[in-house]
Amino acid sequence: MSRAAAITSLDAPFAARLDAVAAETERLLDRLLSAQPLGGETVRPQRLIDAMRHASLGGGKRLRPFLTVETAALFQAPRERALMAGAAIECVHCYSLIHDDLPAMDDDALRRGRPTVHKAFDEATAILAGDSLLTLAFDIMVRPETHPDAAVRVALVSGLARAAGVGGMTGGQMLDLAAEGRFGMQGPRSESDTLTMQAMKTGALLRLACVAGAILGSAPQDAHDALARYGNALGQAFQIADDLLDVEGDAATLGKSTGKDAANGKATLVSILGLDGAHARLDALVADAEDALAPFGAAAGTLRAAARFVAERRA
Amino acid sequence: MSRAAAITSLDAPFAARLDAVAAETERLLDRLLSAQPLGGETVRPQRLIDAMRHASLGGGKRLRPFLTVETAALFQAPRERALMAGAAIECVHCYSLIHDDLPAMDDDALRRGRPTVHKAFDEATAILAGDSLLTLAFDIMVRPETHPDAAVRVALVSGLARAAGVGGMTGGQMLDLAAEGRFGMQGPRSESDTLTMQAMKTGALLRLACVAGAILGSAPQDAHDALARYGNALGQAFQIADDLLDVEGDAATLGKSTGKDAANGKATLVSILGLDGAHARLDALVADAEDALAPFGAAAGTLRAAARFVAERRA
Numbered sequence: 195m196s197r198a199a200a201i202t203s204l205d206a207p208f209a210a211r212l213d214a215v216a217a218e219t220e221r222l223l224d225r226l227l228s229a230q231p232l233g234g235e236t237v238r239p240q241r242l243i244d245a246m247r248h249a250s251l252g253g254g255k256r257l258r259p260f261l262t263v264e265t266a267a268l269f270q271a272p273r274e275r276a277l278m279a280g281a282a283i284e285c286v287h288c289y290s291l292i293h294d295d296l297p298a299m300d301d302d303a304l305r306r307g308r309p310t311v312h313k314a315f316d317e318a319t320a321i322l323a324g325d326s327l328l329t330l331a332f333d334i335m336v337r338p339e340t341h342p343d344a345a346v347r348v349a350l351v352s353g354l355a356r357a358a359g360v361g362g363m364t365g366g367q368m369l370d371l372a373a374e375g376r377f378g379m380q381g382p383r384s385e386s387d388t389l390t391m392q393a394m395k396t397g398a399l400l401r402l403a404c405v406a407g408a409i410l411g412s413a414p415q416d417a418h419d420a421l422a423r424y425g426n427a428l429g430q431a432f433q434i435a436d437d438l439l440d441v442e443g444d445a446a447t448l449g450k451s452t453g454k455d456a457a458n459g460k461a462t463l464v465s466i467l468g469l470d471g472a473h474a475r476l477d478a479l480v481a482d483a484e485d486a487l488a489p490f491g492a493a494a495g496t497l498r499a500a501a502r503f504v505a506e507r508r509a
Numbered sequence: 510m511s512r513a514a515a516i517t518s519l520d521a522p523f524a525a526r527l528d529a530v531a532a533e534t535e536r537l538l539d540r541l542l543s544a545q546p547l548g549g550e551t552v553r554p555q556r557l558i559d560a561m562r563h564a565s566l567g568g569g570k571r572l573r574p575f576l577t578v579e580t581a582a583l584f585q586a587p588r589e590r591a592l593m594a595g596a597a598i599e600c601v602h603c604y605s606l607i608h609d610d611l612p613a614m615d616d617d618a619l620r621r622g623r624p625t626v627h628k629a630f631d632e633a634t635a636i637l638a639g640d641s642l643l644t645l646a647f648d649i650m651v652r653p654e655t656h657p658d659a660a661v662r663v664a665l666v667s668g669l670a671r672a673a674g675v676g677g678m679t680g681g682q683m684l685d686l687a688a689e690g691r692f693g694m695q696g697p698r699s700e701s702d703t704l705t706m707q708a709m710k711t712g713a714l715l716r717l718a719c720v721a722g723a724i725l726g727s728a729p730q731d732a733h734d735a736l737a738r739y740g741n742a743l744g745q746a747f748q749i750a751d752d753l754l755d756v757e758g759d760a761a762t763l764g765k766s767t768g769k770d771a772a773n774g775k776a777t778l779v780s781i782l783g784l785d786g787a788h789a790r791l792d793a794l795v796a797d798a799e800d801a802l803a804p805f806g807a808a809a810g811t812l813r814a815a816a817r818f819v820a821e822r823r824a
Contacts, residue, residue: 298632317613
């Protein structure tokens with residue numbers, strides 16, 4: 195049975211669970227972003243709130259919240275808490291998209307088939323909306339609703355800061371810009387450097403989304419390590435799939451432009467390994483992700499399907 | 510005795526204490542920003558780290574760390590912890606300056622007499638350096654070195670997120686841009702709306718810097734409230750002094766351009782109250798700040814001097 199057929203047979207329950215988390219995350223973010231930010235004020239930064247809502251509502255697979263909800267479920271951690279932590283992580287993801295799309299960065303006009311924030315609003319509003327979503331992420335993560343134990347919230351905040359910061363997402367984004375030759379410097383070109391860049395840029399936050407379930411569930415260290423390994427493999431698979439979509443994908447289906455990596459002369463695992471090599475690497479990563487989940491047995495079936503979904507997605 | 514003479518007589522010990530915190534904060538930030546962000550990596554986002562260092566080292570009065578150190582001292586909280594919390598708050602301050610200076614925002618080329626980050630580097634690097642400093646702020650605040658008790662760190666992280674976010678600094682910055690007529694909308698024009706905008710834009714972080722000492726010292730609620738009142742008055746005084754400097758100040762002394770508010774047709778307390786009215790308001794705010802400190806007696810002498818310093822600074 196081909197992998198495509200295998201995923202089709204698994205698709206229905208997995209897709210239903212993914213959609214359920216997406217709907218719950220949408221409702222939660224809608225509530226978190228409609229709360230009055232200050233009591234009794236006479237003026238509100240309504241345009242800023244509108245821009246934050248534009249960037250974070252009405253779209254997205256909500257893969258990161260899904261990973262947090264499903265890993266938390268392995269330890270019977272309450273779903274409402276996992277949704278809060280997932281919403282915090284999703285705010286970081288959405289902020290990064292706003293800033294990445296800015297004219298000075300990737301200069302994209304389209305995101306999820308809709309105008310990017312600086313197109314729908316303006317650049318100043320987009321910069322501030324990104325800043326505000328990043329800040330809101332920590333606000334959400336540190337709330338008692340995320341976990342009653344302050345030590346758990348501290349671990350989540352610390353994990354989020356490390357995943358999002360200079361040793362993670364922003365550092366990886368910087369290396370990615372350098373890889374395009376942006377600063378007149380040689381960016382990462384080797385497979386090893388490219389893997390490091392991607393592990394920082396997209397991998398760190400995806401891994402945190404997986405590890406967050408273990409933190410919320412006060413899981414033992416070996417379970418924590420297993421989910422970190424799963425998250426690493428899933429993050430690499432996600433990035434290769436993304437790079438493949440940039441080569442093989444359809445802009446209309448994706449809701450964003452394609453062919454950018456080649457146009458920018460950027461090294462990716464696809465340009466380094468070739469198309470066949472990249473597809474083979476994807477299969478190996480899915481196998482590694484599944485292997486990491488072995489200790490959890492049948493309970494991790496949805497997470498196994500998630501790894502295949504990430505590798506084989508077409509949008 | 511005139512207020513100017515009064516501050517001169519207090520200046521020496523106050524200035525020495527301010528300088529001491531500035532030097533300690535500089536050393537701490539230098540250490541926090543030189544740490545290897547990831548173990549074992551082969552590529553580092555060195556340009557990003559350089560930009561973060563450009564923005565946060567080598568300048569600044571370090572007023573916010575000073576307020577945290579001095580309020581923490583009222584409760585005998587260890588100075589090293591207050592310096593950590595102060596460094597986190599300073600990172601938020603420095604990030605906000607990077608983003609405020611961007612071409613799409615205030616479009617400033619000069620900050621503390623040096624090129625702004627997007628001038629010294631480039632816009633993409635400046636956006637990412639701001640994002641990274643904001644993220645680092647939470648990373649620092651949540652570390653065990655800031656306080657051994659996770660509940661205290663949670664209170665600090667929560668306070669920082671509220672002060673920096675849409676209900677605080679970024680929301681206030683948005684209202685400030687609207688006040689310039691940026692979005693074709695009527696911005697805050699009344700005294701009340703202008704006070705709200707300023708309480709969010711600059712007041713919230715200054716107040717947090719004061720309240721952080723009470724949080725670090727596990728102070729009783731009335732002491733917490735007294736420092737919040739002090740921080741409110743000091744924040745308003747800081748902003749009026751800033752607006753006065755924009756009218757009366759010297760660009761060379763300030764290390765930034767002046768006359769921007771009038772050029773932008775922006776309502777400030779100075780344009781609303783007039784120069785004499787603004788100076789009178791400043792005196793009343795200093796008196797209120799001093800009054801709020803009454804419960805702390807002689808121990809709060811330095812904080813009293815800080816209120817006068819903020820009101821009467823010339824740079």
